[in-house]
Amino acid sequence: MRVDPPRVRVFAFCHGSTVEARTGMAQRVEAFRGEVAAIGGAVRAAGHPLLNLEMDHASRDIERTSLPLLVGVCVGLLLLSTRSVRLTIAALLPVGLGVLATEGLLTLVGRSTDIIVNIAKPLLFVVLLASALHIVVAFQDARRDGRSPGEAAEEAAREKGRACLFALCTTALGFASLAFSDMRPVRTFGLLTAAGLTLGVPLVLAVLPMVLRFIGGPARVEGGQLLGRVAAALVGHGLNQRWRYPALAAALIAGGAVALWALPVSPGGVHYFGPDMRVRAEHEAIAASGLGLSSVEMVLTAPSPEVMPEALDAIDAFARAAEALPGARKAMGAPLLLREATSRVTGTDGLPPIAERAAALADPALRGFVSGGSLRLSLLIDHLDAKALDRLHAALRARFEQTLGRRGFALELTGHHALLVGAQAALVDTLLWSLLSTALLIELLVVLALRSVRRALAVALPTLVPVFLNFILMWLLGVPLDLGTSMTGAIAIGIAVDDALHFTIAWGRESPLQTARGTGRALVMTSVVICAGFLSLLPAPFTPTAHFGLLCAAAMVSALAADLLVLPPLLARLAPR
Incomplete structure (x- = not known):
């Protein structure tokens, strides 16, 4: 306990x-808060356990609120766009089964859910839904041309099956590349999403056509032509502009690369929550x-537990020397607490006699600082950056080797701050690695x-537009790189390549007008x-969830614009019909 009237820490x-x-x-903190309030005081509480508990709540909020809201919005718009309850049910059935199967797989392998795993669920839902909608739209077109439900389902599967297969497999392998990340949550996210998309392949390509064949759909589809006319107008405009939109796309990619290096890095913690949250x-x-x-956090391990009482003077000297280092404040631990206890009893600043130290170190009140032959010192420090923290670590090791190291002690340096600073470098590495590996794969x-290098080159430019446009958006809005946003690059590529493959495969067998409509x-x-x-997802109180929704929505819009304005002129020049 540190007393600094009128504050007590x-x-x-x-x-x-x-x-x-x-x-x-x-719960204990809240009870203590109530006790202090009863005598007219106030308590402010902070620390990683409380932050992690709020993240646990945010994880449950995604599953209980954000995901159902996302599904509800998509269902409502599906009903408006298809104008058919049966087609909406048909599209949602394989998608829902895919998400549930992925959750079952997670349980089967014994992995618990966390906030990263729960963010993967809405992503799986929308990617599988995108492929399902392509088959549903093709089914609608066939029904409008007079096909029976069975014939329409077969034709839709034949026309869109190859594109859906390659789109889902390509996106799955792209996410699987995240398995090589140094950060375990990112690895889990990548593998889980890849597994979910793989499970979704037979559901979308086999189950959906069977469901469409069984439940059918309206033989005459009204509406929907407006969207076709809008797409045709955009494709025609892009073709007329020739290289202007590809040049604009290249400029946006260059600007996004510059914005990426200007983004601040926030590895996690308190800024994940809104400023109004307690x-x-x-x-x-x-x-x-x-x-x-x-x-x-410094853990000092003695050669044997018996030497700890005698070495307590040297440990106390090391703790005081640590407090004098630049960036350090106070070393909390058994030496400080024992000195304060001695001061209250004898009025002198010193440790208890050696004969009394073994019993003092075994006191249950010190169990957070002493365990057998190991002793913990918590050195309070300023909020240091990576270089300053490295200098402090080096100075601590040097002081330790000059004193306790010569007596056979071992030193381990750790703590949440060191982990978070290390996570900063890992976040940047994860982003760059995921972008490079996903793009190349x-x-x-x-x-x-x-089956064409030229067409693949044409697809590359519009696929990268959503990624780097998101970096510009993050820079403009002040969105930092964190655990969630570091993965949006791979997500944006997955979203973009899905649409680009569908468009390019259709371009190879249809006229530009037919492809557009x-x-x-x-x-x-x-x-x-x-x-x-x-x-x-924007109203979510957990900031990474809101950022995830915003950036994925922006990726959808920019991917659509790139596919309709940038991709057609590239296909026309690089892979003419």
Whole structure:
């Protein structure tokens, strides 16, 4: 306990990293808050257990609120666009089965859900829905031409099956490349999304046509032609402009690359929450008051537990020397607490006699600092950047080797601040690696899918537009790189290549006008439905969820614009019919 009238600082340690342990600690904090309020005081609480507990709540909020809202918005727009309850049910059935199968797979392998896993669910839903809608639109067109439900389902599967297969497989392999990330949540996200898309392939390509054959749909489809006319107008405009839109796309990519390097990095923590939330407000108030919230955790391990009492003087000297280093504030641990206890009893500043130290170190009150032959020191520090933290670590190791290291002690430096600073570099590495690996892998698969290097090169430019346009948007809005936004590059490529493959495959067998009115209409419909679904995530109180929805919606819009304005002139020049 540190007393600084009229403020008293209390340190509490959470034993365990489970949700139950964090919940129990939060309940004790609330009880303590009530006790202090009863005597006219106030309590501000901050720390990683409380932040992690709020993230647990945010994870449940995605599953209970954000995902149902996204699904509800998509269902409503599906009903408006298809004007058929039966077709809406047919499209949603394989998509829902795919998401449920993925969740079942997660349970089967014994992995628990967290916020990253729960973010993967809405992404799976919209990507599978996009492929399902292409088949539904083709089914509608066949029914309008007089085909029976069975004939229309067979024709839709034949026309769109290859494009859906390659689009889903390409996107799945792109996400699977995230498995090589240094960050475990990103690896889990990539593998889970890839597995979900793989499970969705037979559901969309086999189950959906069977459902359409069984439940049918209106023989005469009214409406929908407006979307086809809009797509045809945009494609025609892009062809007339020749190289202007491809040049604009290249300029946007260059601008996005510059914006990427200017983005701030936020590896996580308090800024994930809105400024009006108590967990953030109290954290910032404590930090602003001059009471540091960052620390370096030092674990000192003795050659044997028996030497710990005798070495306590050297440990105390090391702790005091650590406090004098630049960026350090106070070393909390058994030496400080024992000195304060001695001061209260004897009035002198010193440690208890050696004969009494073994019993003092075994006191249950010190169990957060002493365990057998190991002793923990929590060095409160300023909020240091990576270079300053490295210098502090080096100075601590040097002081340790000069004193305790010679006596056979071992030192381990860790702590949440060190992990977060390390995560900053890992986030940038993850983003660059995911972009490079996903782009190269997808481009290779596009070559195999289209059987043409020229067409694959034409697809490359519009596929990159949503990625780098999102970087510009993040820079303009002040959205930092964090655990969620670092993955949006791979997500944007996955969204863009899905649409581009559908358009390019249709371009190879149809006239530009037919491609625009058929596949282009489907692209507009899927983009509107899915974009609205992603935008429904904006009100989420957890900032990464809102940013995820905004950036994915922006990727949908920019991918549609690139496919209708940039891709046609590139196909016309690089791969003429």
